[in-house]
Amino acid sequence: MTNHWIDLQHSDCLLIQGSNCAENHPIAFKWVMKAKERGAKLIHVDPRFTRTSAKADFYAPIRSGTDIAFLGGMIKYIIENEKYFKEYVVNYTNAPFMVNDKFDFNDGLFSGYDPGTRKYDKATWTIKKDDKGIAEKDPTLQNPRCVFQLLKKHYSRYDMDTVSKITGTPVKDLQTVYEMYSATGVPDKAGTMMYALGQTQHTSGVQNIRTMCMIQLLLGNMGICGGGINAMRGEPNVQGSTDFAILSDILPGYLAAPRASLPTLDDYLKKNTPKSSDPRSANWLQNYPKYTVSLLKAWYGDKANKDNDFGYSLVPKLDDGQNCTILNMIDNMYEKKIKGLIVIAQNPACSLPNANKVRPAFTNLDWMVHVNIFDNETSSFWKGPGMDPKKIKTEVFLLPAAASVEKQGSQTNSGRWVQWKYEAAKAPGDCIYTGDIVIRLVSKLKELYKKETGAFPDPIINLTWDYTDDKGRFDPVKVAKTINGYFLEDVTIADKTYKKGECIPSFAMLQADGKTSSGCWISCGSFAQDGTNLMARRKKDDPTGLGLYPQWSWAWPVNRRIIYNRASVDLNGKPYNPKRPLLAWVDGKWVGDVPDGPWPPMSDLEKGKYPFIMKPDGVSSLFGPGLGDGPFPEHYEPLEGPMEKNPLSSQLKNPVMKIFSGPCDLFAGCDPKYPFVMTTYSSTEHWCSGAMTRWQSWLTEAQPQVYVEVSEELAQLRGIKNGDKVKVESARGSLPCVAMVTTRLRPFNCGGQTIHLVGMTYNYGWLFPEDSGDSCNFLTPTAGDANTMTPEYKAFMVNVVKI
Amino acid sequence: MALTRRRFLAGSGALIGGLALSSLGIDLSPVIAYAEEMKKIDKVKSAKETLSVCCYCSVGCGLICSTDTKTGNIINIEGDPEHPVSEGTLCAKGAGIFQTTSANEHRLTKVLYRAPKSDKWQVKTWDWAITEIAKRIKKTRDAGFIAKNSKGEVVNRIENIAHMGSSNIDNEECWLTTAMVRSLGLVFIDHQARV
Numbered sequence: 001m002t003n004h005w006i007d008l009q010h011s012d013c014l015l016i017q018g019s020n021c022a023e024n025h026p027i028a029f030k031w032v033m034k035a036k037e038r039g040a041k042l043i044h045v046d047p048r049f050t051r052t053s054a055k056a057d058f059y060a061p062i063r064s065g066t067d068i069a070f071l072g073g074m075i076k077y078i079i080e081n082e083k084y085f086k087e088y089v090v091n092y093t094n095a096p097f098m099v100n101d102k103f104d105f106n107d108g109l110f111s112g113y114d115p116g117t118r119k120y121d122k123a124t125w126t127i128k129k130d131d132k133g134i135a136e137k138d139p140t141l142q143n144p145r146c147v148f149q150l151l152k153k154h155y156s157r158y159d160m161d162t163v164s165k166i167t168g169t170p171v172k173d174l175q176t177v178y179e180m181y182s183a184t185g186v187p188d189k190a191g192t193m194m195y196a197l198g199q200t201q202h203t204s205g206v207q208n209i210r211t212m213c214m215i216q217l218l219l220g221n222m223g224i225c226g227g228g229i230n231a232m233r234g235e236p237n238v239q240g241s242t243d244f245a246i247l248s249d250i251l252p253g254y255l256a257a258p259r260a261s262l263p264t265l266d267d268y269l270k271k272n273t274p275k276s277s278d279p280r281s282a283n284w285l286q287n288y289p290k291y292t293v294s295l296l297k298a299w300y301g302d303k304a305n306k307d308n309d310f311g312y313s314l315v316p317k318l319d320d321g322q323n324c325t326i327l328n329m330i331d332n333m334y335e336k337k338i339k340g341l342i343v344i345a346q347n348p349a350c351s352l353p354n355a356n357k358v359r360p361a362f363t364n365l366d367w368m369v370h371v372n373i374f375d376n377e378t379s380s381f382w383k384g385p386g387m388d389p390k391k392i393k394t395e396v397f398l399l400p401a402a403a404s405v406e407k408q409g410s411q412t413n414s415g416r417w418v419q420w421k422y423e424a425a426k427a428p429g430d431c432i433y434t435g436d437i438v439i440r441l442v443s444k445l446k447e448l449y450k451k452e453t454g455a456f457p458d459p460i461i462n463l464t465w466d467y468t469d470d471k472g473r474f475d476p477v478k479v480a481k482t483i484n485g486y487f488l489e490d491v492t493i494a495d496k497t498y499k500k501g502e503c504i505p506s507f508a509m510l511q512a513d514g515k516t517s518s519g520c521w522i523s524c525g526s527f528a529q530d531g532t533n534l535m536a537r538r539k540k541d542d543p544t545g546l547g548l549y550p551q552w553s554w555a556w557p558v559n560r561r562i563i564y565n566r567a568s569v570d571l572n573g574k575p576y577n578p579k580r581p582l583l584a585w586v587d588g589k590w591v592g593d594v595p596d597g598p599w600p601p602m603s604d605l606e607k608g609k610y611p612f613i614m615k616p617d618g619v620s621s622l623f624g625p626g627l628g629d630g631p632f633p634e635h636y637e638p639l640e641g642p643m644e645k646n647p648l649s650s651q652l653k654n655p656v657m658k659i660f661s662g663p664c665d666l667f668a669g670c671d672p673k674y675p676f677v678m679t680t681y682s683s684t685e686h687w688c689s690g691a692m693t694r695w696q697s698w699l700t701e702a703q704p705q706v707y708v709e710v711s712e713e714l715a716q717l718r719g720i721k722n723g724d725k726v727k728v729e730s731a732r733g734s735l736p737c738v739a740m741v742t743t744r745l746r747p748f749n750c751g752g753q754t755i756h757l758v759g760m761t762y763n764y765g766w767l768f769p770e771d772s773g774d775s776c777n778f779l780t781p782t783a784g785d786a787n788t789m790t791p792e793y794k795a796f797m798v799n800v801v802k803i
Numbered sequence: 804m805a806l807t808r809r810r811f812l813a814g815s816g817a818l819i820g821g822l823a824l825s826s827l828g829i830d831l832s833p834v835i836a837y838a839e840e841m842k843k844i845d846k847v848k849s850a851k852e853t854l855s856v857c858c859y860c861s862v863g864c865g866l867i868c869s870t871d872t873k874t875g876n877i878i879n880i881e882g883d884p885e886h887p888v889s890e891g892t893l894c895a896k897g898a899g900i901f902q903t904t905s906a907n908e909h910r911l912t913k914v915l916y917r918a919p920k921s922d923k924w925q926v927k928t929w930d931w932a933i934t935e936i937a938k939r940i941k942k943t944r945d946a947g948f949i950a951k952n953s954k955g956e957v958v959n960r961i962e963n964i965a966h967m968g969s970s971n972i973d974n975e976e977c978w979l980t981t982a983m984v985r986s987l988g989l990v991f992i993d994h995q996a997r998v
Contacts, residue, residue, distance in 0.1 A: 005862060005888045026894035028862045233861040235995050237977065238970035244977040246968065246994045252981060257990075260956035299982055316960035316988040319952050326993040329965050337963065338991065340943045344968035344980065351998050367939045371968075374909055382917060389922040397936055398924065400911035403903045404858035405868050405877065409973030411856050413863025413888075418974065424853035424868030425877045428905035429912025430929065434969075435976040440929070442983050444937035454941055455948035456959055459986040467979065479975035519978055538854075540887060549887050685895050687859050688995075695909040696902035699895065768909070790997045 002228035002563050003192065004415025004555070006547040009034040010226030010580055011192040013041045013184050015177075017067065018198030018208070022051040023684045025196075025232050028414075029055075032194075035226075041180050045070065045169075046198070047679055047757050048709070049744045060177050063168040063748045063755060064679040065202055065638040065795030069648070071211040072635060073163035074178045076155040078218050083182035085220030088576075090139055091602065092567050092611050093217050093620045095148040098128040098136040103631075105154060108649025110630045118656050125625035127617070133277030135617060147623040151214075154632045157648055165647050166635060168748025168755060185219035187576040190226030197234060198681070201793040203657045205785040207633035210624060214633075217620050223567030223596075223611065225546055225580040233414045234688070236404065240412035243556070244483075244520055248324035251315075252483075252520035255292055258317045265312040268292070274616040281618035282597050282609045289512040291521035298482055298519040303462040305514060314459035325789040326352065327660070327782055333361035334662060342369045344434060345401070349377035349384070350689035350765040353780035353791045356733045357664035359384060367395040371434055373403045376691040377765040377775070385766050385774065401434050402427035409435075409476040410526075410535050412556075418526055419553040420536035435474035439467060477533070484527040485510065485518025503527040506558055522556045534559070544592050546580060560594040564620075566601070566611035573601030629656045629786040638795040639783040640669045640731075642677055642755050657786040665782045668731035674797040676714070677757040678728070680776050686763035689775065694768050706764040706773030707738045710800060711745040714756045720802050728760070730798045733778030739800070758800055762793070846871060847879050854883060857897045858971065864889035864897055877904045940964065944987060965991035 008014065008031040022029045033055065036042055044056040045067075053059040062070055078084050089095045102124040104111040112121035128136045141148040164171045184191030193216060199208040213222070213229050221227035233239055245252045255272070262268040273288040296310040304311035318324065330348075332338045334357055341362075352358045362368065362381045370379040375398065377384060382392045404411075406427040412418045427433075442465055449457035467482070469475040485504040490497060493509055507524035510516045518524050526535050539551035548561040555561055562568075565583050569575050573585020583592040585601050599609040610618025625631045636654040637643050646652045668674045685703040686693040693699045708728050710720060720726055722741040727734050737760070748755040760776040783792040850869035857864040865886025869879040880901045884891030893900075904910075914932045915924040947963030966984045969977075984992050 025860050025862055027864050027889050027892055027897070030890075030892065031888075235970035236856070236858045236861055236863075237972065237974065238861060238994075238996055240974040241970040241972070241977045241994055242996045244974060245981050246966070246970075246977055246984075246992060247996060248990055248992045251985075252978065260952050260954070260958050263957055299986070313957070313959065315985060316990055317956070317958040318960070318990055319954075319956075319958065322990070324962075324990045324992065326967070326997050329967075329991045329993060332962070332991065333965065338965045339947070340939060340964040342964070342966045342984075344966075345971035346968035346995060348967060348998075351995075366943065367936075369936055372911065373903065374911060383922065390920050393919040394917075395919055395939070396915075396917040397932055398911065398915040398917070399932065400913060400915075403910075404971075404973075405853075405855045405866065405880065405900065405904060407973055409975045411863065411973055412861075413856075414861045415863075415888075417863060417888075419856050419863055419865075421855040421866075421973075422853045424855055424880075425870050425875055425904065428910055430914055431910070431912060432929070433976065434972045435979055437933075438976065438979045438983050440933045441937060441940075442979075442986070444933050445940060445987075448937055448941050452941075455945045456950070456988065459959075459988065463982060463986045474979075476973065476975040479978060483975070483978050519982075523974075538885065540885070547887070552887055687896055692858075692903060693896060695907060696899055698899040698902060702895065788997065793998075 001230040001414045001416065002222065003230055004417065004561055005031055007225060007562065008032055008192060009038065010190060010546065011035045011040050012189045012226065013043065013181055013191040014194060015043045015045065015181050015191065016052055016194045017045040019194055019196035019232055020046065020050040020052050020681060021194060021232060022055055024234070024682055026684060028232065043177055043180055045177065048759055058176055058180060060169050060173040061746060061748065063750060064677055064757060065641060066167040066635065067199060067208045068204060068211050068633045069158065069163050069166040069635040070169060071215060072155050072158040072633065073160055073174055074181065074215055075151070075218065076158045077178040078182045078185065078215065079152045079155065081182070083185045084218040085185045085187065087570070088220035088567070089148070089218060090141065091571060093622050094127065094135070094617060095146065095622050096137040096139050096141055097147050097623065098138065098143065098145055099147060099150055099623060100124045100126045100128060101145065108634060108646065108651025109655060113655060120628065120656065122625055125631050151622055151632065162647050165751030168750045182219065184221055187220070188579060190224050190577065190580070191219055191221045192227050192230055194230045194232060196232045198794060200790050202795060203639055203654045203783055203785055203792050204629070204633070204636060205790050206627060206787040207629060210627065211633040214622055217622055220576070222620065223562065223564030224577065225562065225568065225582040228562065231414065237411045239414060239416060243412065243522060248318070252295060253291055253522045255288070255295065258312070258315050260317045260319045265309040268312065276616040278618065280608065280610055281616065282599065282613040283616050283618070284597070284613045287510070290510040291507065291518070293512045293514060294485060294510045294516050294518040294521060297488065297514055297517035298485065299464060300462050301464040310514060311462065314462065323789060327784050327789055327791060330358055330361050331660065331662060333364055334664065336364045339366045341365050343378055344371045347376045347378050347689040347691040347765070349381050350691070350775040350777060351762070353777050353793060354664060354732050354782045355775055355777045357782060363387070363392045363394060365394045367397070369397045369399065371399045371401050371437055373401050374692060374695045375767065377767050380767055399437055400429065400431040401437070402431050407433055410480060416555045417553045418535045418556065420533060433474050435476065435479070439474050480533070481527055481531070482517070483519035483523045485516060485524055487515065488517055489515045491515050498529065502529050503531050505529045525558050526554050544582070546582065548593055558594055560596065562593055564596060564612060565593050566596040569601060571601060571603045627787050629654055638792060640667050640781055640796040642670065642797065643750070644670050647751070654786045658784060658789070660782045664732065666731040667781060668797055671797065674730055674799050675756070676798050676800060677755060678779065678796055678798040679757060679759045679794045680762045680780065681759060683761050683763060686761065689765060690763040691765070693763070694765070694772065700769055703763065704769065704772060705738060706735070706760065706776070707740045708800060709740045709742050709745055709759045711747060711756060712741055712743060713747050714758065714800070715739070715741040718800060718802060720800070725803050726800055727803045728779060728798050728800050730779040730796060732781065735774060735776060735778045736803060737773050758798065843879065850878060857893065857900065858903065859896045862888060864893055866900065876906070877901065940987065948988065959988055960990050961988045962990060964989055968994045970995040
């Protein structure tokens with residue numbers, strides 16, 4: 001979230017699209033209701049009428065997988081009806097920037113596409129620079145080659161009739177949503193956009209979010225109180241686990257994973273450190289070398305020094321273009337290339353798409369290590385349906401872990417608040433902290449690699465591993481301080497001297513010469529210089545009156561509660577909305593939230609800086625060349641969809657997404673055998689694959705077994721009554737379940753074509769309770785987002801028959 | 804003054820006197836339930852309070868855990884009224900979080916091992932498991948280590964071990980996990996951020 005949960009109350013219009021907030025983030029929804037009490041409008045856009053819809057001022061149905069068409073239509077509406085916040089757009093976005101003359105878009109494809117490799121050469125997706133290297137601009141926004149005019153042209157094709165044909169949303173509903181939401185494009189109104197997996201888990205998931213961001217920029221809603229783009233994250237610490245990079249493509253703090261073509265630290269830093277020639281751009285990430293070297297110091301301590309590139313060679317390198325994300329991981333397991341698997345607190349047998357590929361892939365493993373508080377369908381895969389244990393060689397180590405309330409440590413919520421929690425009881429039996437398991441395992445490996453010969457032992461032997469207390473147990477405080485970072489020598493910065501061993505109070509003090517360490521630069525400042533744990537704070541002072549609670553826990557970055565907050569003020573530093581002043585330049589200093597950098601506002605032509613300090617140009621990107629599938633989001637149909645043609649272009653599917661082609665990778669779009677769109681979601685009472693909640697009687701009593709929701713119209717078509725047993729089938733698998741006939745789903749009218757949509761929760765598995773049914777992921781496809789490879793769980797094709 | 808739930812239950816002690824009414828054929832189960840609730844409250848009053856955070860959706864609601872000082876077991880978990888986001892409230896899952904504690908008979912409490920082609924778990928010790936897992940990791944890693952790629956570039960990685968998880972562990976555990984898998988040379992690393 002750019003903002004935080006409490007801030008939702010300050011919004012004047014809340015658009016929830018791709019989330020059922022009322023049921024899946026119920027306590028957060030309280031803040032949505034507080035906004036409504038203040039007179040805010042709530043809009044819900046979703047394929048299904050949920051409890052969120054029931055509380056909305058306006059509900060608009062949408063066929064799953066068509067969000068870019070819906071939101072692209074809103075961009076057209078905002079521009080053509082001049083609803084955008086012009087001063088903000090001109091000064092704080094790249095709307096006035098001139099684009100490369102050779103950049104082009106034609107019939108669904110941008111310039112540079114190679115159908116052979118299914119990739120773009122992005123050479124023409126650039127901004128024109130003058131001889132000083134500064135972007136050429138047209139502040140009148142009239143030049144046909146400026147970003148604004150290209151944006152206008154791109155979305156001119158998204159008229160409401162065309163959008164309605166794609167989305168199945170009636171034109172009058174589109175009109176209502178566009179009008180209601182674009183009313184926030186004035187200085188004293190705030191609109192917020194809230195989403196969850198309903199936006200991200202698509203083959204165009206990243207571009208879905210980008211379209212939302214672009215609307216927020218056009219309306220001047222980014223960086224302000226009551227605004228922002230707010231991802232409601234679905235796991236207790238998925239913010240933290242992402243910050244700390246349990247991912248193939250990044251290192252802690254969103255630093256890039258090293259690549260094979262970057263053999264030295266210098267090569268790596270040259271490639272990844274952004275440059276700007278514009279003296280008015282803060283270009284904050286010019287500090288990349290400081291963050292990288294400090295991370296290497298945290299990992300390798302004295303073994304990381306100038307002479308050995310700070311241990312850069314110890315970090316594994318991916319080949320250029322190599323993608324090791326989850327779908328490719330399963331593919332490699334299915335192909336018998338992966339022999340060992342470590343799973344911590346996850347249930348991929350139920351939660352990954354295409355279970356008929358995932359579960360057999362596990363049988364190819366020599367060994368699996370699984371850490372959890374309950375047994376689940378992954379650890380017990382060898383005795384699951386269709387498995388013959390006598391034929392499965394895989395050794396499984398199932399390790400009992402302490403539960404959340406039995407552990408001290410920190411957890412990061414969606415609003416980036418890092419909250420400290422304490423151990424309420426010793427974990428039962430032989431259960432120990434996951435941290436203890438990792439510590440024991442690495443300690444044993446260090447011992448083995450010291451004792452015996454082995455491949456490249458250096459990164460294991462040299463890894464700093466001093467995280468236990470005097471009883472030899474995992475010490476979360478020691479690790480947390482390492483993450484924050486230390487001064488490794490006395491360092492003087494701006495006349496102030498910091499002593500060796502003191503905690504780094506802010507990432508602004510990190511150094512690239514090895515004198516500081518930090519396990520994750522964005523966490524710098526979670527401890528005060530004197531070692532006080534700021535994540536444990538519980539003071540409720542509220543100096544701005546906006547509910548920022550700056551002394552409750554600690555938020556990254558540098559306790560900033562709303563990021564990009566310099567965009568909430570005008571060029572003179574005066575709040576655009578005087579009723580909710582998040583930040584103000586008063587008597588030569590900033591008052592309010594922690595500002596996005598200390599510099600004066602932009603009217604100071606000498607020292608003032610542009611507001612979006614993380615972007616090399618200092619402004620936000622309406623034209624965004626960073627993504628693989630286009631600088632402007634474009635609507636394409638899901639991999640499996642009901643439409644034979646895309647009304648917007650002859651490009652039916654996302655042109656750069658990976659198409660898997662193994663024996664289990666079966667797809668059937670526009671196939672009469674699978675005529676219905678299906679989507680998946682969760683329930684209030686269960687959590688994710690149900691691996692924790694199905695073992696809890698209070699919750700399973702409320703939601704005991706797997707079901708499919710079908711509309712009354714579809715039920716009539718298939719002769720299904722509420723409570724009947726049915727079978728749901730896709731090209732990849734089938735699943736028996738109970739039918740729930742409901743008015744919450746309605747058929748869509750997409751340009752005269754009637755499209756039925758059905759939905760299932762993904763909360764079930766065969767292990768427990770015995771009669772609860774199995775996972776809906778027998779049906780989902782092996783397909784992923786074109787940029788992130790996040791699987792497509794939300795739009796694919798099935799059939800439903802009575803059994 | 805607003806009547807809190809605790810205060811109401813404390814004031815309803817007079818109901819216990821109604822137990823004698825059972826002989827008159829009156830259903831006393833609600834009365835017994837109240838009495839049980841009161842016993843629990845007495846226990847909670849003398850328990851040690853520990854602050855925690857909910858383990859589900861990332862709203863990050865505050866929890867107060869009550870631990871019986873004699874047994875060391877958690878006996879109650881409720882919302883933290885001081886927490887500025889949740890203000891004492893919890894959803895169905897959060898309110899039921901007590902069932903993730905040792906009170907749940909389904910919790911794993913032993914190290915379990917499934918041998919190749921076996922149809923059952925065997926109970927093992929931590930020392931045995933850590934040693935055997937480390938041996939497996941080393942053997943697989945040493946066999947699959949890739950020093951250079953096909954272009955001859957130094958990569959120092961392994962592709963025959965993969966790691967998943969987790970967003971269900973604390974930050975400090977996440978950071979250690981990342982350090983472990985990178986130092987081993989793993990590149991197939993992913994977790995719930997995508998699923």
